[in-house]
Amino acid sequence: MAVKVMTAHEVTQKVINKESLFILDVRNEGDYNDWKIEGEKFNYLNIPYFDLIDGVEDILDQIPSDMDVLVVCAKEGSSVMIAEMLSEAGRDVAYLQGGMKAWSEHLEPVKVGNLKEGGEIYQFVRIGKGCLSYMVVSDGEAAIIDATRITDIFLDFAQDKNVEIKHIFDTHLHADHISGGRKIAEATGASYWLPPKDAEEVTFEYEPLEDGNIVKIGSTKIDIQALYSPGHTIGSTSFVVDEQYLLTGDILFIDSIGRPDLAGKAEDWVTDLRESLYYRYQELSSDLIVLPAHFMIIEELNNDGSVAKPLGELFAENHGLNIEDENTFRKMVTENLPPQPNAYQEIRETNMGKVTPDEEKQREMEIGPNRCAVR
Template identity: 55%
Template sequence: MTSGGFDEKTSSSQIFLDIVSKKPLFILDVRNEEDYEDWKIEGSSVTSVNVPYFDLLDGLEPLEGKLPDNGPVVVVCAKEGSSEYVAAQLREQGREDVSILQGGMKEWSQYLHPVRVGDVSGGGALYQFVRTGKGCLSYMIVSGEDAMVVDAARQTDVYEAFATKLGVRIRHTVDTHLHADHISGGRELATRTHAQYWLPPADAKRATYRYNPLQNSTQIPVGNKSVRVVAVASPGHTLGSTSLIVDDTYLLSGDILFVESIGRPDLAGKGSDWARHLHQTLYQTYRHLDTDLLVLPAHFSNPSELDEQGRVMARLGTLFQNNSALTIEEASDFHRMVTENLPRQPNAYQEIREVNLGQLVVTDDAAREEMEIGPNRCAVSDHR
């Protein structure tokens, strides 16, 4: 131990890379059992054990037989303090290869990892920002010296730094819908970069700020090479949910269609009404789109959805074959599935909606972090 805390720390970035590369990772999570069962670090190569911190205050006997005989162990807690104590005790008992998760689950929830998805015309590119701890996905479309950011998280500095690194200026920010599981950074990012902010008007009827209306068939050119971004009305998760077709190649589906599930229709208390819209979007609007479009959703539920490069995406035609929610042709059966098979509501989702409408102002960083804590629950089927 030092005055600055425990010396050996593993970053959220390294955890992400280990999960993507399927490197064996042993996690000792010392949060309470309820928090652990609700939300934890997962992956095909992750082994995770939960022994609450308070069970370890009188000694490490509760860990007997639960840790590997050798190999690295990463101790995880909510913010860092409890894991420091447990890791130090393990070191004192002679275990050398012990580290703590830097910043704890708080930092894991906020970490964004940029991954290059692919090219756009004119030499540009599309990037996906993976927020693994929250299951959120956001995007940056780059063309020439300009960029557009879609479904930005509230960590706006990440997008600004990435744009600076690429030598581009953010000209547009877009929210595909009114988010209920995390605080949107789209409007703040637009203000900070003097960009245009776009939002579907059906989701913004109670908004307290000005925005550009993102409506069906709206076209937004990006860069001097004019990468074309076309809006497609896709109601169902929210009444204003809007997908974006980018460069006739990519389909940014927001919270309508995921790789392993579909968006839930009930977060505004209108699940029965909006289920009909959701069925129409998926079984009519999406069915008439090019099946070769690469679907890029705004969320994912399982680390298994990450490919070998850390991206979450799938061909639209493949999803119509493999995503079970896209195989329920009968509207009544679909309605039953999306209204009866729902997980718990996201944490503080009503307050988050109010923040994203500008009706509630929360400036305290700790309070904003607490509102977002836990997994996303925007899908009909919760796989966590």
């Protein structure tokens, strides 16, 4: 029986379509517990590769025959060997092409909606990391918001749409993943925008994102509303696109709110975080569709694979927006936070331009789940 190959795109479709999948993850227990492929109808078995080198006979009765089976490892090699052993034992299995490395780097483009004067807005779902990037397309022009370091997909997508990338924005100085904004700007000649309060230590030229800026992409207005000190950073910035969409960066998520501690300033910034969420956002239209820079849990995905919800619904349902007592709020966002992202200080320095790790080092720095939210 031949061993099948499953791509990260195919696994992503199973996640979005809420299909069943059995995953045999042959990484060590610590890596598996830290970060794994998640799906609402996925089942799991974690047995390290080294425990299976001498044969798979002891686990055959744990491998189902009534659903697709996928063998997963870090970079592919171990999963190919175990999948071949299972196949020789008569089991119909596949391995994940490129392993968790490929899963970490896969981006799935999803159309979020149409713009009033023509054009579209797309969300790029980095399914394995929970990162969300955006492209606004209008009249032959495009803007990208919160691009990841995997830049080819944005360049290829723009080429397929026959649009010229004119502007790239980062809502804040990212701490959990390496931005691709500067790289895309260098490749296309587009303007690269950053909040100046986050850019005091950067080593490169940029356009300052400031409250009141309005940038036009084709026929579409991107209204920049600098919300002081929310989320991770002192410069975190929101965008209202086409009077329909609110891009919140890492201030507000669908199921949670942003953590203010990744620059060691939790106590200093918690008041600003509350002011942005509880007062400035309250002044915005409840009909705006919130498009965050991350999602935390797979249940936040809509049926079409997008991560989006009206602001009014979040004020009704998101626990982080419904804590009346300020001291309770302060305690929630400064205590009992999840572990900080892997290599987050190195990632911040990379995004400042202070260090330039090679491709493999950048990949290692990003491995693991995002941990941007207060949980």
